Amino acid sequence: xxxxxxxxxxxxxAYDARHQFISSIAWPGGARIAVNxxxxxxxxxxxxxxxxxxxxxxxxxxGGRVGxxxxxxxxxxxxxxxxxxxxxxxxxxxxxxxxxxxxxxxxIADHMWEHRxxxxxxxxxxxxxxxxxALQKIAGRRPVGTRSDHTRALLQREGFxxxxxxxxxxxxxxVTDDATADTTLLxxxxxxxxxxxxxxxxxxxxxxxxxxxxxxxxxxxxxxxxAFRQQYRAGGYLNVVMHPFVSGRALRIAxxxxxxxxxxxxxxVWFATCEEVARHCLATCPPRHG
Amino acid sequence: MPWKDGYxxxxxxxxxxxxxxxxxxxxxxxxxxxxxxxxxxxxxITAADLASPAAEFARHDGLAQLLAVLRxxxxxxxxxxxxxxxxxxxxxxxVLTNEGHEIAAEGLRHEDVGALSRQxxxxxxxxxxxxxxxxxxxxxxxWFSLPRQEDPFAGGTISPHTIDxxxxxxxxxxxxxxxxxxxxxxxxxxxxxxxxxxLPYYYHFDDQFFLLFPRKGTGxxxxxxxxxxxxxxxxxQYRRGRLFHMTLHPQGIGWCNRVQMxxxxxxxxxxxxxxxxxxxxxxARYWRExxxxxxxxxxEPSIWQDYPGSLS
Numbered sequence: 001x002x003x004x005x006x007x008x009x010x011x012x013x014a015y016d017a018r019h020q021f022i023s024s025i026a027w028p029g030g031a032r033i034a035v036n037x038x039x040x041x042x043x044x045x046x047x048x049x050x051x052x053x054x055x056x057x058x059x060x061x062x063g064g065r066v067g068x069x070x071x072x073x074x075x076x077x078x079x080x081x082x083x084x085x086x087x088x089x090x091x092x093x094x095x096x097x098x099x100x101x102x103x104x105x106x107x108i109a110d111h112m113w114e115h116r117x118x119x120x121x122x123x124x125x126x127x128x129x130x131x132x133x134a135l136q137k138i139a140g141r142r143p144v145g146t147r148s149d150h151t152r153a154l155l156q157r158e159g160f161x162x163x164x165x166x167x168x169x170x171x172x173x174x175v176t177d178d179a180t181a182d183t184t185l186l187x188x189x190x191x192x193x194x195x196x197x198x199x200x201x202x203x204x205x206x207x208x209x210x211x212x213x214x215x216x217x218x219x220x221x222x223x224x225x226x227a228f229r230q231q232y233r234a235g236g237y238l239n240v241v242m243h244p245f246v247s248g249r250a251l252r253i254a255x256x257x258x259x260x261x262x263x264x265x266x267x268x269v270w271f272a273t274c275e276e277v278a279r280h281c282l283a284t285c286p287p288r289h290g
Numbered sequence: 291m292p293w294k295d296g297y298x299x300x301x302x303x304x305x306x307x308x309x310x311x312x313x314x315x316x317x318x319x320x321x322x323x324x325x326x327x328x329x330x331x332x333x334x335i336t337a338a339d340l341a342s343p344a345a346e347f348a349r350h351d352g353l354a355q356l357l358a359v360l361r362x363x364x365x366x367x368x369x370x371x372x373x374x375x376x377x378x379x380x381x382x383x384x385v386l387t388n389e390g391h392e393i394a395a396e397g398l399r400h401e402d403v404g405a406l407s408r409q410x411x412x413x414x415x416x417x418x419x420x421x422x423x424x425x426x427x428x429x430x431x432x433w434f435s436l437p438r439q440e441d442p443f444a445g446g447t448i449s450p451h452t453i454d455x456x457x458x459x460x461x462x463x464x465x466x467x468x469x470x471x472x473x474x475x476x477x478x479x480x481x482x483x484x485x486x487x488x489l490p491y492y493y494h495f496d497d498q499f500f501l502l503f504p505r506k507g508t509g510x511x512x513x514x515x516x517x518x519x520x521x522x523x524x525x526x527q528y529r530r531g532r533l534f535h536m537t538l539h540p541q542g543i544g545w546c547n548r549v550q551m552x553x554x555x556x557x558x559x560x561x562x563x564x565x566x567x568x569x570x571x572x573x574a575r576y577w578r579e580x581x582x583x584x585x586x587x588x589x590e591p592s593i594w595q596d597y598p599g600s601l602s
Contacts, residue, residue, distance in 0.1 A: 044297055048601065053404055055437075055445030058299055061469040065304040092594045093294060096302060114601055123599045130597070202444035202493055209440065209504040214494060216518035249492070250471065250526035251519065 067248015334401030352544025
């Protein structure tokens with residue numbers, strides 16, 4: 001029994017040791033909060049990967065045909081830049097939308113090749129390079145960020161600056177793959193509660209019928225505004241996750257339009273790309289090494 | 291893989307708001323589907339589904355309440371009718387067609403055809419067409435495959451052959467597509483440009499997912515959320531000049547406060563000018579004339595490539 005407790009304590013301590021938190025951060029221009037609007041443009045790729053039936057794929061297809069264009073229009077109408085986390089394969093399915101996103105000044109970042117990270121190291125590397133090449137062809141530069149659980153050492157070798165996956169702290173923080181390895185990467189946390197798919201997508205992540213939480217935009221507006229207000233007061237950070245096949249529906253674009261407009265009524269809101277936030281964190285609150 | 295088979299069913303970019311026109315300069319299309327299936331799950335309508343108080347309500351009181359509300363607001367709907375329900379409700383179907391509603395087909399017993407052989411599905415489709423035609427005196431123009439409450443997904447189920455078989459059988463449209471929020475072409479063969487016009491459906495505007503979902507007794511009653519979804523979508527689509535679509539089930543929406551809510555919502559819609567309320571067939575015909583697939587289905591050459599270590 002004592003050994004088990006010692007082991008559990010060791011596990012928690014080892015996990016702690018992999019994290020370096022930022023206790024407070026001064027955003028550029030004295031801003032009170034940094035807001036990352038992030039788009040996971042996987043359309044039907046995850047549905048395909050999970051071998052879901054035809055209507056599920058069509059549901060995802062909405063994101064590529066319609067939703068991504070509406071999100072780009074929305075960002076443009078508010079003059080804000082977003083980060084589009086894009087699987088490499090999407091560049092073959094929706095090249096026109098991707099070129100429009102790049103032309104609009106949005107950051108094009110990695111979201112895996114076909115929405116999975118292969119276990120085999122060589123194939124993982126191959127997928128990461130394929131995605132980087134596909135995104136570079138569209139955006140004119142290599143991605144510097146990823147929303148994935150790609151191996152950090154690999155990401156760092158390939159020049160990535162940040163991940164955006166997981167929520168171990170409210171402010172951006174650093175994660176090391178292994179306490180002994182020098183592969184520390186910045187993470188820009190996103191939380192499932194600020195993710196459209198949790199509220200607007202049936203059967204998200206395999207959830208059963210009795211576990212559906214599909215709801216209406218007004219409830220989600222209230223929750224997300226409350227999250228924003230709390231972080232605004234705290235001098236913090238908010239990452240809003242949108243999927244084009246979910247948020248691209250007309251009723252939700254209208255909700256996001258109201259949300260962004262309301263955020264903009266307050267002074268000191270920094271709408272930035274993930275890369276801008278990452279570079280600011282790295283420059284002003286760099287990780288300790290060794 | 292030659293095209294984007296297994297990934298996409300239509301072209302790369304949907305029609306933008308600015309390119310959308312409705313007849314006579316109307317502002318927004320309002321399309322209503324009423325599902326007359328009482329199937330609980332993928333097996334389709336069973337004896338137990340039919341011999342229940344809820345099914346009895348759906349056939350009589352609930353349907354009457356729903357029709358009264360549609361009548362009050364002078365709105366037309368397309369009724370998706372499984373062949374077995376066309377037999378059971380033959381008298382009611384004649385009332386519906388007399389009042390200008392459309393009867394469309396919804397399978398033999400609204401069963402999941404996903405795993406059937408092409409031949410088996412073809413035979414069921416032909417028999418369904420025959421039975422629905424006998425019941426209404428008119429060949430159905432549209433085919434629906436709406437979701438059931440106990441399906442694992444909320445989009446309806448079809449097989450890889452369904453769209454092609456519907457084209458082969460002369461259907462004019464498929465009634466519940468999720469890839470757009472306006473009519474669009476569902477391509478069954480990219481090389482041959484074989485495509486079936488598809489009307490939009492979305493489960494957030496379908497009453498069954500908010501009214502004691504997933505089943506009575508243990509499900510959740512979220513009628514207020516349904517109302518807010520309808521209103522938010524209608525307002526947004528009205529502003530854009532696009533299409534608002536809703537799906538109703540007599541066994542759900544016909545009851546007390548719910549039918550009042552429907553009445554209130556339809557009254558709100560009706561208070562705004564410029565609504566075009568076609569049946570599915572009328573909408574499909576307008577669409578094919580105005581946006582024919584020869585000019586409006588833009589199948590860009592695919593740049594899809596196969597790689598070792600990737601899904602095809």
